[in-house]
Amino acid sequence: MTKKVVLVTGGSGLVGSAIREVIAGERPENEEWIFASSKDADLCDPASTAAMFEKYKPTHVIHLAAQVGGLFANMKYKVEFWRNNIAMNDNIFQECHKRGVEKLVSCLSTCIFPDKTTFPIDETMIHDGPPHFSNEGYAYAKRMVDVQNRMYKAQHGCNFTAVIPTNIFGKHDNFHLDNSHVIPGLIHRGYLCKQKGEPFTIWGSGTPLRQFIYSNDLARLMIWTMREYQEADPIILSVGEEDEISIADVARSVAKALDFQGEVNFDTTKADGQFKKTANNAKLRKYLPDFKFTPFDEAMASTVKWFMENYETPGAVRK
Ligand code: GDP
Numbered sequence: 001m002t003k004k005v006v007l008v009t010g011g012s013g014l015v016g017s018a019i020r021e022v023i024a025g026e027r028p029e030n031e032e033w034i035f036a037s038s039k040d041a042d043l044c045d046p047a048s049t050a051a052m053f054e055k056y057k058p059t060h061v062i063h064l065a066a067q068v069g070g071l072f073a074n075m076k077y078k079v080e081f082w083r084n085n086i087a088m089n090d091n092i093f094q095e096c097h098k099r100g101v102e103k104l105v106s107c108l109s110t111c112i113f114p115d116k117t118t119f120p121i122d123e124t125m126i127h128d129g130p131p132h133f134s135n136e137g138y139a140y141a142k143r144m145v146d147v148q149n150r151m152y153k154a155q156h157g158c159n160f161t162a163v164i165p166t167n168i169f170g171k172h173d174n175f176h177l178d179n180s181h182v183i184p185g186l187i188h189r190g191y192l193c194k195q196k197g198e199p200f201t202i203w204g205s206g207t208p209l210r211q212f213i214y215s216n217d218l219a220r221l222m223i224w225t226m227r228e229y230q231e232a233d234p235i236i237l238s239v240g241e242e243d244e245i246s247i248a249d250v251a252r253s254v255a256k257a258l259d260f261q262g263e264v265n266f267d268t269t270k271a272d273g274q275f276k277k278t279a280n281n282a283k284l285r286k287y288l289p290d291f292k293f294t295p296f297d298e299a300m301a302s303t304v305k306w307f308m309e310n311y312e313t314p315g316a317v318r319k
Helices: 014-024 046-056 071-076 078-098 133-156 182-196 215-228 247-258 282-287 296-310
Strands: 004-009 031-035 060-063 103-107 160-165 167-169 200-203 212-214 235-237 264-267
Touching: 004 014, 004 046, 014 031, 014 167, 014 215, 046 078, 060 078, 060 215, 071 078, 071 133, 078 103, 078 133, 103 215, 133 160, 160 215, 167 182, 167 215, 182 200, 182 247, 182 296, 200 247, 212 215, 212 296, 215 235, 215 296, 235 282, 247 264, 247 296
Parallel strands: 004 031, 004 060, 060 103, 103 160, 160 235, 167 212, 200 264
Antiparallel strands: none
């Protein structure tokens, strides 16, 4: 069997950590996995990127590293979001091409889709209109990954592709009280409210709908993408439309996992954001009709358990 060396950029984040955990339990003998973080290379710098590729000589790359941030950072630093993501992606693509990497899987997001769109969104609609003005630096840079995948295939025959996950949550997330996504934010706040005996306040009306994917499920699907998926066109990795849930239901699940018995209320002075972003996972289901997603409450319980077990350990929980 020929040996595969799989390099994961952004390897210490939410998704990289999940891939590390999943692969630890099922790694074939002919696969070596390397999880790189910002300590290994400055991916905005071509020479530093080249040195990392020279060191590890990957045959396969899962590219998770990116400049990411919430609404306010995206609005304030559009130029940095554009430049840093474009530079990182350009360096990764060029190194993968130069060194004959057999497969490159990059990660996009549903927030790069057109602001004005119809639902459900699918893989063919990425370029159908401008993204929301607030994150256009990030969105346009990420859209170019899809263009790069097709161009490198057309000109050089490269087998490069991208996945589009919906909202991700799990262990190793960023649990910051103000600047995190909804699930880790609510877990952290709910945990403190329980300790202090205070009511648990959810931001917004609780009515917006989202599709959440557990990081370990996404990890399993990305490993499958790397090994089996052969299209340059991207693939949405998500639970189905029938599993879209409201923020109020998310809050109930968080309260249950924390065994929070107190009052839960909604602060409607806080923004709701987009009402929904419904994505269609028919393409995934065509390839993997029998894939079993972890039930939401079970994934929530694992995430909350990890958060509580690691809360006091210095540096373990990003918060
Ligand atoms: P996105 O809107 O899909 O990009 O992702 P978020 O994870 O930021 O989810 C936002 C939704 O959850 C909005 O409807 C918010 O009003 C609601 N929400 C409720 N509580 C929180 C919280 O503590 N943090 C965040 N980020 N959102 C919250």
